[in-house]
Amino acid sequence: MTNVTSAAQKARMLPLQILIDGFAISALYALGATGFTLIFGVSGVLNLSHGAIMVAAAVAAWAASSTFGVGNYVGAVIGIATALVAALLTYFAVVQPIQRSRRIANEEKEIFVLTGTLLWGIMIQEVIAYLFTNNAKTVLPIVEGVVEILGVRTPRNEIFTALVCCLVIGLLWLLVNRTKMGKAVLAASMNPRGVTLLGLELTNIYVVVWAIYGVLAGIAGVLLGMFLGVSSYSVGPLTASAFSIVVLGGLGSVSGSLIAAFVVGYLETFTAYMISPAYRTIPALLLLVIVMYLRPQGLLGRR
């Protein structure tokens, strides 16, 4: 019984508590950042509508199960599908027109894509706020209840979140390294011109990458909705956290992002427990500044 645990036992449990909670949040960050960095690696696009797409997934899952009563599994699938559609729409309606435009100078296209996706994200955010208010929403967890791990009461859903994140990241690794399609994606990130010389349509590869991104962002969004809940206010912070994780890990480096996600996740959790929940994000941001000074390419960056 947790009620009768002594203060000393509680103090001994604290490191374990940080270990468990930090793992779940880090795994979630990792999943969110993986898709973000994949797109950058392959097509050089920094998608600043990332947070909006994650929130759209969570809110769609919430609306589907609470308003239309479809159950939490179907709700989760609808959430992921929403993110997939939103991601493809981002590519076709925002990114591709900018990349193909002849009126925008090539060297300015990156900044146009940044601005375009940022505005697109704000539009999605406002639509969500208009339709569903800016109150926070939570997705019904797929697994409920709690289990004790060595005395630490842990929601089953937290374990589920961590497992799904690890599984999906594992599947992504298999997809990229073990399938023909994945190898084409990898090749495009190394040498786009070479890929086209091999007779592969670059646009097709981009669509595949945006679709993979959409599914990853959708899963991350729905899981975040179950774990902590989201509101339209979460859009900015979610984009910012993915951005800082990816920059910390090295732009375009998937393994760098994974490491950075765990560094940031644990640093935040440690701060929240040992110092104060109010200062949660500060040390991670300071670390980002330090890394920018000492190693501007990030932990595992190539350039």
Place this chain on the structure above:
Amino acid sequence: MKSAVIMSEDAAWTKPLDVGYKDCLPTVGLKVLDHIRFSPDTTDFTPIFNKIEASKPDVIITGISHVGVQPTVQWKNQQVPIPMFGISSQATNSTFGKDTNNASDGVLYQGVSGTGVAVTPKSVPFADAFKAKYGNYPSYAGYTAYDEVYYIAEAVKRAGSTDADKLVAALEKTDYEGTIGRVQFYGKDDAFTHGLKYGKGLITGLMLQWQDGQQVAVWPPEVAKSKIKFPAFIKVTAN
């Protein structure tokens, strides 16, 4: 119950509230073990609930408005065994149950009026008309704002002017039965200058609880529809 932890969001409105909590809780026999003020943009409440649980209070006294859904859902998901009681503005929204997937069950919150609660004969017709027009029942601000329009209009008529001093004099004489009770104000020399008069026959406020996805009045006894009840994970200590 013998002990409490105050959990408030760090905002201007909770500063005087927390002073009041700290002064008043000991007078009803609740020792304040800890006082936690957290940033209103907090999304993960796990460390906060862990810290509260470590000091083993009998109740968590809340002062939350900007946040509501997230701490409530995490309280339920993490099965924090301590009841929450106090101000939780979002819980006054009739959509709070849906927003939290009914994790709200067991939350006790203060209200001025509530769905289906006949605080005065005006309360229920107003709430029903509000729902017919806007699709959901009013939150706390719906009731107070509705009353304000009427007693301010009456005061303007009595004063025959919108001049500030004349209007204040007229408002001091307010005696208006609204949706939240009978509205009267303290005079300018009273301790609570121009504050609403509280008490039996005037405004008492209500305590409501989310039960099985519904907002239910549990205090005062005249309007209470049900007794307080908690979900299974809550361990209520004896009085």
